[in-house]
Amino acid sequence: MKLMNVTRLRKMPLWTHWRSRFEEIEHEIRAEFQNLHRFLDEEEETDLERLRKERDKRVKILKEREKKFAMQSRDLEKAIETLNCKLREDDSPKLLKEIKELLKRCEVNFIRPPPIDSEILSGQFVGPIQYRIWKHMKTSLYPNISTLTFDPEMAHPHLTFSAERTSVTFEEDKVQPNENPDERNPNRFHFYYCVMGSEAFTHGRHYWEVEVKGKTAWRVGVARVDIPRGEMDSSSTLNGLWTLSLRNGSIMACTHPKPTKVLSYTLPIRIGIFLDCDKEEVSFYNAVTMTPLFSFYMGTVLVPLYPYYNPCDTDEGKNCAPLSIFHPSL
Structure with missing residues (x-):
């Protein structure tokens, strides 16, 4: 604060x-x-x-x-x-x-x-x-709907992306290139199965949506650019992560020192994320009903913020659905 x-x-x-x-x-x-x-x-x-x-x-x-x-x-x-x-x-x-x-x-x-058209239709x-007014209104929507993609250069090696870089899946048997730890890409996650978005935010208000339909585990939100790429003592707000996650059928806000359970009558199939850099807040919504789920106060952040995604492992074959960036058709 x-x-x-x-x-x-x-x-x-x-x-x-x-x-x-x-x-x-x-x-x-x-x-x-x-x-x-x-x-x-x-x-x-x-x-x-x-x-x-x-x-x-x-x-x-x-x-x-x-x-x-x-x-x-x-x-x-x-x-x-x-x-x-x-x-x-x-x-x-x-x-x-x-x-x-x-x-x-x-x-x-x-x-x-000459004859004139006497009909007034x-x-x-x-x-x-x-519908016409709504199409005009799109140009004045605020915040802008961010058109995002994943950044494979930051991704864990076991993650695979669609050609458009808008869908990601975890592949445990994915063949990995031989990589010397000393030559490892410092931006790449090598412990958690996560990836950041390709666009950073430092000011303004931004909104995007993530499709989580069919998944039994996921984690999405916002992260500082400088969060550790390896194992963390706390993958919560303490280390610059403001995220929601789904585990064991419950949605949790990854707060510090312990997670906070999010009350939701039904599991959302799509999560809306609203980042207000100027007010230092990030809020989550059920993107279908636009029902608020949880909000974080981030405090002053002096480094860029990135969208953060973790499709999680396959959960013994139950969590094979992809995590996808959803671009609303307005």
Whole structure:
């Protein structure tokens, strides 16, 4: 915990501190929903403005048609009046001779206006409006959905990856190259069956999901870049690991000095991980229902943080399903 937070706690009762934190979180929730309301209000106004422009465009076309009709009607009335005046004159041979010329002079070219689309279809303006707005909303989602892969250079030698480096399995019989311990890759894990992600985080907020369906054991979360690659005296928060694990049918938060059992009515098939570097927190969710599972306060971390994965061993053939990075289709 930061020094200033410790000092603040010493000066105020615990309940006063809690109340202050609840108020801060309430303010944050309201701010996030205000951003969503603002986004929806802007989208609504954009759609209504598009509707108004289409309405004004059609009204303008109708007014122009009416204006042309009126002008041609006046020309036609004038021609009719001219003909009537001439016809009221005496029926003389001179009138008969001039009738052809008169008709030609009074001729009115009536131009039929082009047809217009009189139908106004709601699909042009409404349609699948919720889906359309959701697609627009994707560009403003925060945090960004991180598109991650595994880093084989950090992986335990018994781990095998898919071609896309998004799926990992443990293979106990995997043939290993002869490697001199003195020449061992210092980034590679050689005790725990784990691997880190290919992307490091130092600031901002990030979210990713891990598919754990069909597995009887796994461990996922966040780790410091400098965690030991060999055996640790404690593979918990003490050594820079903030993880959840599944063992013997129970989900455990790997806290120090002992693990904390996570209450979950059903075992998740996919785990969501939310890393907030600025607030120094990492939280876990059932990614299908987005139900919170557990949150860690990390404290100040001065080195990069990496996604951490451990598919665990095969558990006598019961844990052969892969551990996979799931990329949500938004």
